[in-house]
Amino acid sequence: MDFWSRLMSPLSSGSSRQDQAKDPAKRLHRFEKEYGNLLTTWRTSSNLSRDSDAAETLEIRLQELTNILSDESRRPLPHPCIQFASSRHIYVPIGKIATTSYNEWIIKEAVLFFATLIESEEEAFVENTTFSASLTNLLVRITGPNSVRLGLDTESRVVELAFNITTKIRLAPDILPAWFKAQGSQDEGKRDSREKFAGRTQRADFPLFYILMDYIHHEGKVGDFARTGLLYIIEAASSSTLLEQWIVESDLSTLMATGLGALYSQLSRKLVIDHLPHQLPPILAFSDYQHPTSNFEVISSCSSEFQSHIETFLSHLLFWQDVLNHCKSVDVKSTLLEHFQVIFLQQLLYPSLLESSDIDGGSSVAVLTYLRRILESLDHPDMINLILHYLLALPEAPDAQSDEPSSLISSARKRKSMDLATMMASKSDTAVTPLLFNLVDLILACLRSKNQQTIYVTLQLVSAILKRHHRYAVMTLLKTEVLPSHVVHRTIGAHEQEVEYLLSLAGAVGGQDNFDDVYDSLLKDTMARLESHPCSLKLVAPHVGKNHNHKPAALSDSLPGAPREVREHTLRPDDPLLNAMLDLLETFFLNPVETNLSVTDSLVDLATCGYMSIEGWLARSPHSYQYDEDEDVSEEEASGDEDAKQSPSADAAKLTTEPQDEQAKSQKDCRCRPQWNQQSLPRLLHIVKRLCDQVITYKETVPRFEELLQQRREAFHTADMILHSPKPQPRDIPMTLGTPDRPSDEFSRSGSPSRPSAFEGLAQRLLSELSTPSRSGSPRGRREQNRGSGSGSGLATPSQRVDNYGTASPRTLPIPPPKEFPFPTHNGYRTASPSRIGDDIGVDLDNRGDMHPSRIADFAAADQTILSQRIGLPDRTIDPIPLKFNKAPIREPVSASREDEEDEDEFSKAAIGPDADEMDDEDGDEDKGEESENGEPQSPQDPETVSVSHVVTNVMIFQSFVFELASLVQVRAGLFNEVRFV
Template sequence: MDFWSRLLAHTPLSSASSRKDFAKDPARRLHRFEKEYSQLLHTWRNSSNLAHDDEAAERIEIRLQELTNLLSDEFRRPLPHPCISFSAAKQVYIPVAKIATSSFNEWIIKEAVLFFATLIESEEEAFVENDSFSGSLTNLLVRITGANSIRLSADIEARIVELAFNITTKIRLNPDILPAWFKSQHQVSQDGKMLLDNHEKFTGRTQKQDFPLFYLLMDYIHHEGKVGDFARTGLLYIIEAASSSVLLEQWIVESDLSTLMATGLGALYSQLSRKLVIDHPPNELPPILAFSDYEHPKSNYEVVSSCSPEFQSHLDTFLSHLLFWQDVLNHCKSVEVKSTLLEHFQVIFLQQLLYPSLLESSDVDGGSSVAVLTYLRRILESVDHPDMINLILHYLLALPDVVASVTSDSGDIVSAARKRKSLDLATMMASKSEAAADPLLFNLVDLIRACLRSQNHQTVYVTLQLVSVILKRHHRYAVSTLLYTEGVLGDSHHRTVGAQQQEVDYFMTLADTIGGQDNFNEVYENTLKDTMIRLENHPCSIRLVTPKVSTTNHKLPALPDGSPGAPQDVRSHSLHPDDPLLNIVLDRLETFFLNPVEVNLALTEALFDLAVCGYMHLEGWFLRNAQGYEFEDEDDEPSLGAPPSDPDSQEYIEYTHMQALQECRRRPKWIPSSLPRLMKVLQKLCDQVTAYRDSVPRFDDLLQQRREAFQIADNLTDNLSMVQQPIGNRTPISHSSTATPSVDRGYFDDDRNTSRERPSGLESLAQRFFSELGTPSRSGSPRGRKEVRRVTSDRPAPPNDTPLRAPLPRSFSPASAASAPLASWEARSDTVFNTQARAFQAIDQSILARRVGIPETKPLVGPITLSFDRNPTMIQGDSVDGDESRASEEGEGGGEDALLAPSEDGETDASTVAGAEEKTVTVSHVLTNAIVLQAFLLEVASLVQCRAGLFDEVRFT
């Protein structure tokens, strides 16, 4: 039977069952493992040089692969695991590491790394805690990634870093493993102090042999993809483990971790372009810029465009490393390690690189101010760690230093190490620079104010963006530095409910004067929702909007910043009307229609952010001062009757309460001279819109067409995003505070029956985007609406105000139509219609191409009636000419003298207008800015209304 059994065992019919039995049998599996291991050693010893012996290298690779497969299969099976036990008892990993180290063969190295990874993954025999195992693996990793090793592929590097990451994961889960991988070899004197050369201490030369795994991960933290992710996360786990080991904490403080991280961040910052222009790709120009006088800025080898792929790659790399700094500080539980890192961040990055670049920037040398302000904005947008934010803004804003005692649980050993590290850092920096710049002489506030007065609109644009970021995310730092504020005590400064309603109606009325055909009630409701979200999400408003847990628990949530030197909690304050930043912004706002659209968007955003903080009172600079209310004696006010005779009675108390309520409902006199400058500027801008309407033919129709073009662009963007997303990931579109609401879906349904030869609004809009004309042509007028054009006044139509529909031919009659074929009649009608449409487009094109300046306006006279489906409000203004009122009888040329008159060929003749503004823009540019202004007025009204309810800012008694 033995003979037949052996014979059948070698037949093909029994091979499959034999392999299964072999895998199940631990003894046979061990026998196979020992055999493969012996052949591996035999091949290695008989080969003089694996680097030049390809046949031996291939055999060794196969043997290593077989050993790895046997181990991988075994630890997935039930106990016993003899192969794993054999590897631990015989220390198989030692010769495997030596073979891979001396082979200089990429495939052998790969199989050796997989072999070690399989042993670690088995979680048996305590391989990770074994000193011999850690020494062999560490030596292997150091040798194959060192300078004298062969160049490895990206896949093998990923496997190496992943293996190191797995080890750090186990160290994090079990800190007792740390001594096997970290062995401090410092020389210690008799009194316990370490004896190290100062230069070696700072450069970290002796530390590499103490913790090679740490430096292996450090070498890969700048890589992209999963290699960099594994390296950065593994390093975070090691730093987190320092809280459980005083020796490791001291070693990290004295190592060059902080130096390498700070210099690495500085090197990435230095790679960013010194000169920058903000631009958009030609095929991705936002619609709001495409419908304006936007011109692509010029870039060259020295001035880089912000949409350059190479620049975006460098900026993303820099920001990702900055976020790694934040992650390190978040995971670090050691006060000494964190302090060392922040100290190097300030000295090496802030003082030596960031602040000097801000100090040396200029808007006359091709965009260096644009570059550094953009980088600073992106830094403040990306970083959330309070210590980093405090360090950056505390230094750049030149806030006074506060010396705070740092308590450490590690004792005097780590504290002494940190002091030595600080001294070494100061000595090194002193040897590199003779005198460092001091923010006390020129800080970030000075730079912001200077850049806001710049003639370069890109400098103004990026500066306003930076201001908005500071106001939105770090308002506490702006209260005492960037803004000129004054404290407010009590609620006596709050506006009354009558004044509140009057001012909200005022802003709504201003928005209504710009005109439009859309459902502004729906637009305003969406704006209210967005404003409420922005108010609730402001960091200063957390204390105000957080509900109290109980009536006895009045403790407010603590702010997430307890850094030494950080500003204290924000208190109730108001912006002084003479604040330099506010007045510079309002100076820019006065030239709203001549400003670039992107500057106006940043202006309105900055003004909105000034008023978002819950502790910022609006009275005095944003709204009328409550202390200056004046009331008229109104005879038609319902009388409450005579007061009760007994002052102590309940009836008398109720009478006085009702009297106070009635007094607060009264609306103060509307005195234009008492309005804050912001309200006056907004009124002036709306008067300029009226002047444009009186001077520019078909202004209302062109404005409505521009608004509908934005609606179509929004719908196109939403539809494209929905198409690009998988069906399961599509989400409903949220409300947004855009200038125009969504287009009615019926608008597209009614277009289906129109002639296909006539270009649709979508087609015309696409032609404008792709052609990128400075003065885009008019799109096809909306069809299918009941009201073709909007009559905004009773004045006669301008000469060029031709009807949108083509008139019928004079020879047309019902009889001739009945006798003629239908197709022939449709052809003639379409021909006439297309001819008229092209004529109208040419007329509108000439109107849009006209260049205009700032018109002369007349002060507000007479009443303005609100028309936003709210309670009508009469806002009385000062009369200039007695009983003269601003009406439509002025005619079509009422304000035309203030504009630059275009010639017959469309060119502007500035000499024909005396005292005309030098700077002019096209009518198309004015239309876009008018829509932006209207959206901002709705946002201002929603802001005043939402703050009243959210922050209890209105007095009812």
């Protein structure tokens, strides 16, 4: 061969290789050659685990075979290589090579080879029993306990291959016999095939089923493939009676229940609810929130370990729900639910609730949190019915006796139930049932706990039950009374009176926000909340005429004992749950912020059901209405009678106008407003009024309380902008971001003292800027005019303060909201005015736009001093109480002169109180408290006192709650027709 021939030989060989791929005959010749080399290498190698060269050669040959098959499946017919693989059964030796190699790379290439044959959809590989036996043997051997450890990628390909087979079975149930064979005893050959394996199910009957079962607890793509493939097999049981009976008698239900129990047991027994320091919500940062302590035994809810465990457990719980949704066999579903109740509910969940306590480091917090997450995650009616029916100790429904002969599948299910009962009886001799101590007892006991976290998570659980499963709470968690069919609702006059009363209380709290827009937005949110309640569907759904074949959706509970549909009812005044929540409302301003958010949310949830009447516990009862005697109306009626006597046609006119006059009089009577008697108010409104009085007392006794309240409202506005705008422009909020490129002399003389530990990073950024008395020259003052009424409003609802649930489209209510709020006067109160404090120091606090920056910093420092002081609840006599502050030094500015220092001392005395020195002297040793490590005295913190900053935040929550109560009363009246006009 000359030089030019040798130079052109690579090009010519490459061209011939492409021609071989296009030519079916040449392609087949190449495929047979590669297959022959593969067999030769395998037969000449005695031990592939030690012969690395032979193992590498086998891997390359398998890869080449797979590439040829994959390329041929994309080319036009004929496909001789695929036909050769089918006719010569080359997958049998390839499966043996992979199982005996103990080499992950060879196993991976063999799995890809089998997957390529299945994806080709030719030669009916999936229906071939020889192919299924070879592939099944491969999958069992490489996933068994004695196999080589597979990597994540190889493991994923193995499970994906098994999933592809279940997909074929789902689309073509006729191929099921190739993969599922019930192995019966040889001496039972003459019996029916459905009876051969009764009680004798084995892994060899359906290896693919158990391969998927072994991977359903895995995370990521592997677990997804396994769970979905198992769902397809269970769904295929509806078309195969043999498979249905096999699943009933198999250990599917036992493995699933024990697997769920194992994941539940991995959850921490003791838990504390916490937030990461850099993710602390602003509403907690502006309060006395302290991070709870956690250790190796008590785990924090924000830890990555807990989040991983709870997500894994909930994902498997949702897999249970998916199985029940896909299962069309009643017997398979009943077997699964029975094992779920006995193994998980009775043996794990209920004992953990029974043994929980709030004094051992958070076990009650843990189990109540887990139960709430379970109820919030599930929506399958059978599972919900099973959990709440058992935990609430609802009465069992009588078993329906059927005269029809039981089928073989039903008999198999009964044998399975008897085996389960026998196994559980041998494990527990003295079992405590919910008949002695149920979920209601636990909830009421936890609401009386001294542990605030226990109260917090209990209220969250109550709210979840009320919002999602209200019909289970009626007559169990709540003491209710069924109302008669023709109940007398409140009148329009009384309704308007109550709405205006609540709005006046909310307005009396004060503030400079656009409350009309805030309330209008809140009405839309309340409308969406009421319409989304599960009990309200029949009330708000449009009524369809008789000519349409439309029926309301029936309950899909297949288990007996589910509670009946909810009828119109109301809460009894002695309801323990309501009174427990009202007891927490009594100390609203001293409560933790999380407790107040939960108790207000739960109270609103009590009134969201359309069948729950609010009259008697939220609104006044119509039976308590008392009206003033109207003498003018009586005189008009008397004069009208005299005129009628003198008229000759009086009798005839009276007959025609009497019905109209009665209707007009009835309408007028309904518009009349009854006497406002405090004794007729429900306890809830009594407490709301008392809390409003306490706010007014705070205004009188705490210096600059209204100013601090407005600053806190603006702080929440700015925090909302930061959370929804991660990278805001410096022009919008230059001071909030605290960027290093701002002018160096801007607030360089900040005199703010150190804050409590609860003020995290967000609070330190916001409060240092928003607590300055000057607003006219700040960007926040300009934004006040253009502020919207959405989520940026300072008065978010209790639910929006935790997580926004969205707003509904605007609706035209039959009862328009009042536009003017009549604010009642409160005798004996003197609202603290900023100007009064300013007179003491010679400064106009309402107009300080041109004040020197050092003076602005002094005012900011004084505000921080006030916010850090600790106060308690006002006296129940509603008399103004003296507010006693401990001395708190104000840091000296960097460049302050001696005159500025003297003015600063005068300002501190004026802001804190003129008698601060005398108070400290009178208390003497009582206020000195313990000494710190450096010898400085520290004032002891009274557990019945909180900081002023904490009170200000709770006042914001209280005002939002009162607005929400008003919107709830108003929207219910229009949505559920609860008001009488005639």
